[in-house]
Amino acid sequence: MASAVGDTNRTSVQVPHLQRDGPPISQRTPFPSFLATLGMTRSPGSLTFSPMSKILAAVMPKPDAPVELREFPEPELEKGSALMEVELSEVCGTDVYLREGRLAGVPYPIIPGHVSVGRLAKIRGTLLDVDGKPFAEGDRITFLDVHKTCNACYHCLVAKATTRCPHRKVYGITYGTEDGLTGGWSQMLYLKPDTRCIRLGDVDFETYMAGGCALPTSLHAVERAEVSIGDTVLVLGSGPVGLSCIIFARMCGALKVLCIGAPDKKLETAKIIGADAILNFQSPDGPNAADWVLEQTNGRGADVTIEATGAPIAVVQAMRYTRDAGRVVIVGQYTDHGEIAFNPHVDLNKSHLDVRGCWGSDFSHFYRGAEIMKDADRSKPWSLMKLDRYPLARAEEALNDVAAGRIVKALIDPKQ
Numbered sequence: 001m002a003s004a005v006g007d008t009n010r011t012s013v014q015v016p017h018l019q020r021d022g023p024p025i026s027q028r029t030p031f032p033s034f035l036a037t038l039g040m041t042r043s044p045g046s047l048t049f050s051p052m053s054k055i056l057a058a059v060m061p062k063p064d065a066p067v068e069l070r071e072f073p074e075p076e077l078e079k080g081s082a083l084m085e086v087e088l089s090e091v092c093g094t095d096v097y098l099r100e101g102r103l104a105g106v107p108y109p110i111i112p113g114h115v116s117v118g119r120l121a122k123i124r125g126t127l128l129d130v131d132g133k134p135f136a137e138g139d140r141i142t143f144l145d146v147h148k149t150c151n152a153c154y155h156c157l158v159a160k161a162t163t164r165c166p167h168r169k170v171y172g173i174t175y176g177t178e179d180g181l182t183g184g185w186s187q188m189l190y191l192k193p194d195t196r197c198i199r200l201g202d203v204d205f206e207t208y209m210a211g212g213c214a215l216p217t218s219l220h221a222v223e224r225a226e227v228s229i230g231d232t233v234l235v236l237g238s239g240p241v242g243l244s245c246i247i248f249a250r251m252c253g254a255l256k257v258l259c260i261g262a263p264d265k266k267l268e269t270a271k272i273i274g275a276d277a278i279l280n281f282q283s284p285d286g287p288n289a290a291d292w293v294l295e296q297t298n299g300r301g302a303d304v305t306i307e308a309t310g311a312p313i314a315v316v317q318a319m320r321y322t323r324d325a326g327r328v329v330i331v332g333q334y335t336d337h338g339e340i341a342f343n344p345h346v347d348l349n350k351s352h353l354d355v356r357g358c359w360g361s362d363f364s365h366f367y368r369g370a371e372i373m374k375d376a377d378r379s380k381p382w383s384l385m386k387l388d389r390y391p392l393a394r395a396e397e398a399l400n401d402v403a404a405g406r407i408v409k410a411l412i413d414p415k416q
C-alpha cells in the first residue's frame, strides 16, 4: 500500500485481501543449494554468478494483460547496490489495482511486489544499517520499498511529510523492468544505491510477510489515530491493513476493538488476532451496522475509527460511527474510487471530529514493524494468520484470488 502515484478514475471496487500453505521453513531449499540452481556459488565472502545465469521474474506487461514469466540476466551492480535473493513477496490490493491499470504513472512492464524479504546475495561496496553497522552477504533482511525520498523539497524539509515527497519512487510500483529487477515477484531483487535495508535477524519470514506491506501502513495509521489507553477502537475493513490495525490498536492500549468487514473467513481471523466483536456488513440477517456500533459503545460511538476498506462510503460511515470529539483515520482509499457526499454540519463541525488521512509509510514505520516482529510475544497474532503461497508461475492466480477476496493473504514464493 505504499503507492506514491496519482490515481485514475475507474469504477470497480475490490477491497484488498489475503491465506498459509507451503512447507515449513525447515523443509525449504537451503540458501546455498538454491543459488546453485541459479548458477551461483558461494565463495568465501562473496557469491559468484556463472555467465549463463538467468533470473526468473513474474512481469505485468501492461494493464489488463496476464502476468508473464520472463528471464533476466544477472544485473551489473553499481557501487553501493546489492542483490537480494527473494524468499517471499506478496500480492496486495495495490497489485490488483496495478493489473487493472488504476494507478497513473506506472512504467509498465513492471515486476510487482513492493514489500519483500530475503537474503543479501551480493553487495558491491559497503551497505550500512541504521546503526552504522555493515551488512554482510547472507544477512536476512527486508527493505524500505520507498526510494529516492529527496530530503530537499518542501514536503521533506518544511512540512516534514516525506511520504508526500514528489521525487519518491516505489519498488514494484513506480519502478519498472527498465529500472532493473525492482520488484519482489522475482528470484532476485536489485537493491539500488541508497535503498534502506533493515535486519530481520531470525524473524520468521512467513510471520513477517503475514504483515507484509500492511505492517508499516497499519503502524502509521494507528500512530495517526493516537489511541489512548482504554479506548474503544473501531476498524472498518478486515483485509490485511484492517487486521494489522486491530493488532496495533491493542498494542496501543485499546480496551475494546471492534471490526466491521467481510467475508466471515476474514472476520474469523480478526477475532483470532484480537478483535473483541465482529460484524459482517454483508450478512442479510445481521443488525444495522450503525445500531451495532452504538450498542457496543454505550450509545456514543467509537473513540477512534480507522477506515481500511477501499470503499468511499466507508469514510462517511467512519465519521458517523465515531463519538463526538473522537478521531477518524482514513487509510483505505489508496486508489480513486470517486466522490461521496456527507453533511459538513452534522458529520464534521458539530461533532467536533478529528479526521486524518494517512498516506504511505516511511523508514520509521518499517523499522519499528521489523523490531516488533523480533519479539516473540508481540508478533504472535501475525503468526496465527492463514497464508497461501504461490510460485512465480501462479502469480496471476494469486492476483485473481486476492481480487475475489477468496483468501486472507497471498504470498509469492519464488523458490517453489
Ligand SMILES: [Zn+2]
Residues within 6 Å of the ligand: 001, 002, 092, 093, 094, 095, 114, 213, 214
Ligand atoms: Zn501493498
Ligand SMILES: [Zn+2]
Residues within 6 Å of the ligand: 149, 150, 151, 152, 153, 154, 155, 156, 157, 165, 166, 167
Ligand atoms: Zn522530497
